[in-house]
Amino acid sequence: ATEQTFIMIKPDGVQRGLIGEVISRFEKKGFYLRxxxxxxxxxxxxxxxxxxxxxKPFFGGLVEYIVSGPVVAMVWEGKQVxxxxxxxxxxxxxxxxxxxxxRGDFAVDIGRNVIHGSDSVENARKEIALWFxxxxxxxxxxxx
Ligand code: CMP
Numbered sequence: 071a072t073e074q075t076f077i078m079i080k081p082d083g084v085q086r087g088l089i090g091e092v093i094s095r096f097e098k099k100g101f102y103l104r105x106x107x108x109x110x111x112x113x114x115x116x117x118x119x120x121x122x123x124x125x126k127p128f129f130g131g132l133v134e135y136i137v138s139g140p141v142v143a144m145v146w147e148g149k150q151v152x153x154x155x156x157x158x159x160x161x162x163x164x165x166x167x168x169x170x171x172x173r174g175d176f177a178v179d180i181g182r183n184v185i186h187g188s189d190s191v192e193n194a195r196k197e198i199a200l201w202f203x204x205x206x207x208x209x210x211x212x213x214x
Contacts, residue, residue, distance in 0.1 A: 071149070071150070072149060073149075073150060073152050073191055073194065074145055074146065074151065074194060075145070075188045076143070076186075076188045076201060077092075077096070077145075077146055077159075077185065077187050078142065078201075079092050079185055080135065081135065081136065081140065083142075083185055084108070084139060084140055084141060086176070088172075088184060091176070092172060092184075096155070096158065099148075099154070101148035101155070102146065102147045102148055102209075103146060104145040104147045104206050105145040105198075105202050106143070106145075108141070109143060110139065110140045111136065112137065113137050116137050117133055118200060119136070119200060120132055120133065128181065135182070143202070152188055152189075152190060156187045156189065159172050159173060159185050159186075161174075162180060163180045163183075164176075165180075172185050
């Protein structure tokens with residue numbers, strides 16, 4: 071089914087010049103970019119995004135990392151884009167991520183893993199609502 075997912079290029083990905091690379095991979099796969107913005111978020115916002123991880127020992131460091139610079143927040147749409155998008159992203163630990171995936175090709179550190187992708191349709195819905203409270207413009211012409 072056609073789904074939407076939330077993809078974020080994290081501060082390390084932005085600083086290392088990987089924005090175009092990430093967008094290119096999702097575009098070439100055949101997904102549709104529906105919303106995108108470059109933003110720096112507050113600590114409280116990062117804590118909300120990662121609320122499910124608040125009890126983890128790495129939570130503080132994770133929040134520090136996400137607020138350390140601008141991120142690119144995106145909504146991608148397409149067939150099974152939630153699970154397929156996570157395949158493009160690769161395993162959370164870049165050392166376990168397969169070559170050919172974004173993390174497998176561009177990262178070595180779980181704490182600097184370049185990109186985030188929603189892990190379920192339900193979390194995608196929540197994350198899109200959190201990051202794009204202004205809503206997402208409809209495409210004027212039917213592209214798919
Ligand atoms: P992400 O896909 O954004 O989802 C949760 C994030 O927590 C994950 O990517 C990593 O950036 C981070 N994370 C998960 N496990 C660890 C860990 N053991 N140490 C540091 N960061 C982690």
